[in-house]
Amino acid sequence: MKITEAPDCPHCGSKMKKCVPPPINYGDGLGWCTPYMYICFNDECKLYANGWANLKNNYNKTASYRCMCYPDNGVFDAMCVFSPDGLKGQIVEE
Numbered sequence: 562m563k564i565t566e567a568p569d570c571p572h573c574g575s576k577m578k579k580c581v582p583p584p585i586n587y588g589d590g591l592g593w594c595t596p597y598m599y600i601c602f603n604d605e606c607k608l609y610a611n612g613w614a615n616l617k618n619n620y621n622k623t624a625s626y627r628c629m630c631y632p633d634n635g636v637f638d639a640m641c642v643f644s645p646d647g648l649k650g651q652i653v654e655e
Contacts (some may be wrong), residue, residue, distance in 0.1 A: 564632040570601035571637055572628050577601050580651040594633075600640065600648055605615040608639060626640040 567577045580600045582593035603609070612625030626639035627648060641650055 564599065564630060565650060566636050567599050568630050568635070570603065570608075570628045572604055573601065573603050573606035574575065575601055575603035575606060577610075577628070577630060579653045580648060581653060583651060587620060595631055599630040599632065599650075602649065604645065609642075612639075 567579060570577055571574065576597035578601075579597050581597055582595060602607070606628065607627050609625050613623075614625045616622045616626075624641050624643045625643050628637060629640045630637050640648070
């Protein structure tokens with residue numbers, strides 16, 4: 562199911578923003594396989610707000626997650642961010 566408009570975050574209901582993928586990906590090294598994605602930038606989103614403590618308590622890392630959605634298939638996932646400003650430079654203004 563191709564997504565043509567920014568979806569609402571399933572964790573908080575906020576409208577997600579269109580972003581270009583980060584130039585570096587962590588994982589298999591195959592890239593993001595999409596020219597853009599949608600990301601929730603609501604700092605009160607439960608996924609983001611609770612992610613800081615979860616990653617610190619379980620992995621001793623200072624980071625959190627932001628909800629993301631792949632536009633080609635509508636799949637929601639989580640993307641790691643290392644500061645409150647993480648990924649904000651990737652936002653595409655329509």
